[in-house]
Amino acid sequence: MSRRYDSRTTIFSPEGRLFQVEYAMEAISHAGACVGVLSKDGVVLAAEKRITSKLLDPGHKLEKMYQLDDHIICAVAGITADANTLIQYLRLSAQQYSYAYQEPIPVEQLVTDLCDLKQGYTQYGGLRPFGVSFLYAGYDEHFGFQLYQSDPSGNYGGWKATSIGAKHNQAQSILKQEYKKDISLKEALELTVKVMSKTLDNTTLKPERLEFMVLKRKQT
């Protein structure tokens, strides 16, 4: 309905919706799932790989997870090309902060930087939004370990456990039931595996299809 209002991002529909933003989120709901769980000693990110062909040569790189700085990592769901651009932006943003202030960028500030960019694409320029959602896992001295999620609208939130991508509603309800306060890192890792195993098809659930990244303090 109201299709005449969805060709431009910069206008609302009569019902007060931004269709392009919603369509971007629809694109993401078809992408490989990602789950994040925050624990007191670290943060776990897990992702489902979508290997489209046996002939694909992945090299050493992880498909859906990236390091942004020494203290922040992220997982992506959505259009890979859009994600790559935003990852570059995030890495640059983190280094610009480090250069200016000679300290690591606080996690939420990095998230905000990117969300401000994403929001701009829903209001100015007549360009389409980025079809990517992010899960960010980071540590800083101000707030310790943190987990954030952002979407194409530029909205973000801090989470104890969350998921994006395919079947994220299912994953979210499992997390709601199973997540407990003061969960340990080991339990968080087990929880992500549990969530992935319950939301993914059993026929396709193999170790090669999952990626994990854990953010924790270095042993000294």
Next chain:
Amino acid sequence: GEAMSIQTYNGAAIIAMSGQECVAIASDLRFGVQNQTLACDHKKVYRMHDRLYMGLSGLATDAQTLYKRFVFKHNLYRLREERDMRPQTFASMVSATLYEKRFGPYFVEPVIAGLDPEEGHAPFIAGMDSLGAMETAKDFMCAGTNSESLLGVCETFYRPGLGPEELFEVISQCMLSGVDRDALAGWGAVVYVISKDQCIARTLKGRMD
């Protein structure tokens, strides 16, 4: 006192030497403003990664700023490439960065020392002027307010194929005697000896004048 040139405002002495599967890089520790010495723990050698170090002589503020800019660039490189920069690649980047400011340069003279991960950790030494004109060397590179003296002692004491321990002895003697003729450099020295598996940093006690 009388006006000093901007290249001699702070004072520095830097030597890099190559040995058998190792390199060493040393700097003095003086920090001064013209004739007044303000600190004797101001290193001029900076670590870029485990097998790449850079010494920056010249104006201290420019050296500090440049080091921060190179950390910025190298961090982004490492995130993209998932590996550390090779020394020759880094040296080319330093040269390009300096040349960008051709008509308003940074007043520094860099000396780069490292081990090349792609050529069996072969030693790499290079130096350049403040506009980025680069030269590599097989033996040693010097920079600073009294680089002529440093070159003189290096020429005398250096021989090729030194192991890490011997290289440390040779570079230390060169540094300590080289700075004695320089009023603006000295007050102790720091020496880094970089091998494939480790980097050992040592502080030298020298004449504190």
